[in-house]
Amino acid sequence: MVADAIRLDGKVVIITGGAGGIGSATARLMAARGARVAIADIMEDAARKVAAGLPGAIAIHLDLEDQTSIEAMIAETVAHYGQLDVLHNNAALLGPDIAQADNDVESMSTALWDRTFAVNVRGTMIGCRAALPHLRKTRGNIVNTVSNLALQGHMIQAAYSSSKAAIIQMTRAIAASHGIHGIRCNAVAPGMTMTSALRDAFPPVLRKAVEDETLRDQLGEPEDIAEAAAFLASHAARNITGQVLVADGGCASHVPGISQFRSFFSGEHA
């Protein structure tokens, strides 16, 4: 049955940033599909709370700026479960202070650029490097979370978007190098996704601007991204590698100015 193929029974999955909005929804969804999830996050208490509600789950302290911590996350997971099937690199350097400081290149602080790349790119690379020997044993896979901002230009978040674009190329590089060992590597690119943090922080006028560009009748929810990640992680995606699955409600898939067209034709198509 098709539905069975999208299950993750018995799979051991590490979810970095698993205490966050999308990460915790993904942990819940993957656990409901049969996975044993290791929830790795710098917010240790929050990670423990997510794990406490899920059968077979564990929480792991992770600081993506610290190589030892990343390598320990992989080692602890394998020591606990005896295997690793999926590394889901979902964590990223985010938050209101970071978003406020990360604008265009001309105003960019070198320290913020370096920190963004340290967490998002270097951290992801070290995690993948440590996971690959274990994934080779299970013919497992990696799912990296990127962003619609890695695929389109914007006037904000130059460091964040550049770091996510680097992760896309890392995704292809890993797929190309390790496919021969049975390992897949893909990325999911969320568009604006209504985590509770974003719902509180995002100015309504800008939210409306994104809604106007969305082809669905609503913005994405964390569970929507969780479904895309779970699919890529599952056997159902066995012939898919080196790809970016854009889960943005169609924001990036239409001609510019569609909201004006929608208004213009709204009378005819109402």
Ligand SMILES: NC(=O)c1ccc[n+]([C@@H]2O[C@H](COP(=O)([O-])OP(=O)(O)OC[C@H]3O[C@@H](n4cnc5c(N)ncnc54)[C@H](O)[C@@H]3O)[C@@H](O)[C@H]2O)c1
């Ligand atoms: N929400 C959106 O609209 C959106 C859009 C595009 C892409 N994304 C991507 O989705 C992923 C999840 O985002 P979210 O919206 O759930 O954000 P979030 O802030 O709720 O989750 C991010 C998690 O990463 C963790 N983290 C941050 N720095 C870390 C570090 N140094 N070490 C370990 N963990 C660390 C945080 O503690 C947090 O739990 C991110 O990769 C983000 O870039 C989100």
